[in-house]
Amino acid sequence: MTGNMPGDPRRTADHLLGPAGPELGCDECFEMLGAYVELELAGAPADAQMPLMRAHLAGCSACRDDHDSLLALLLADPGEPA
């Protein structure tokens, strides 16, 4: 059981209520994750090209974990040349 919520109401609202606007679902996030992470690694405007992805990552901790791990993996081992 989570005992405490942050004392800052803004953080509490963000944590509990997630993104305020539209967002992707988990399925769409999964489909687009590879391209999104590669854009980030290339320094390209990933959020501008996939504007609903960031909102989903803010609201879904499991997809955020997957994103962070894929990003870290590609940083450690980029894989095949483009």
Added chain:
Amino acid sequence: MPIAVLALASESRLAGTVTTEPPGAGNGAGIAGLPGTVPQSWVARLSCAGAGRDAAVAELHDLLLRAARFEIRRRRRAFPQLGGADLDDLAWQSADDALMSILRRLGDFRGDSQFTTWARKFAIVEAGAKVRRHAWRRREIPLTTALWPTVADDAPGPHQHAEAQDLLGALREEVGRLTARQRQVFVAVALNDVPIDVLAERLNTTRGALYKTLHDARHKLRAALAARGLGIEGGWR
């Protein structure tokens, strides 16, 4: 690729009973119909017959196993109770399951990322889900509001602390007005940080379906709190 937002996503796309597939696993189109612009090396090798395919499958499995081990090493820090040979078993299971998903969904690869990136995300998702399920396998999942969180003492000031208390109090009332399913999902995932794929397995549904339920619950709660004048709608972002 069409981009569907949650508010517009069809129920059929998100509904289902599969619990061991990564998100999006229901969209496989088989290996027929590959567009001509897709890089073909991996896809071609995996689609041919004979020894060439066997070698490609083995190479891909090795790539997936390394990705799964990477993910499990990362997650292990968050779950110190995990240990022993179970961890490498989880990595092998993750690589095996990811390989099966990839071979089944080879036709979905459109070349908008490197093939190795596309493939390794399956291993990351499989391994992450397996670690979370392993870590939660003997833990009870809270689905009711019998216990309710309090506001921590880390508020920037007394005004913010009171505001957070008001928010939690109002939220508790509004959570009671959600549907039973929305309440379960909100209490477990948002309030108690139960991983959504762990809850999906317990409730025999999919991560995507549960997130849709959570999204609807959050939307309803935002609207209700805004109607109370708590300034949620866009004011706290």
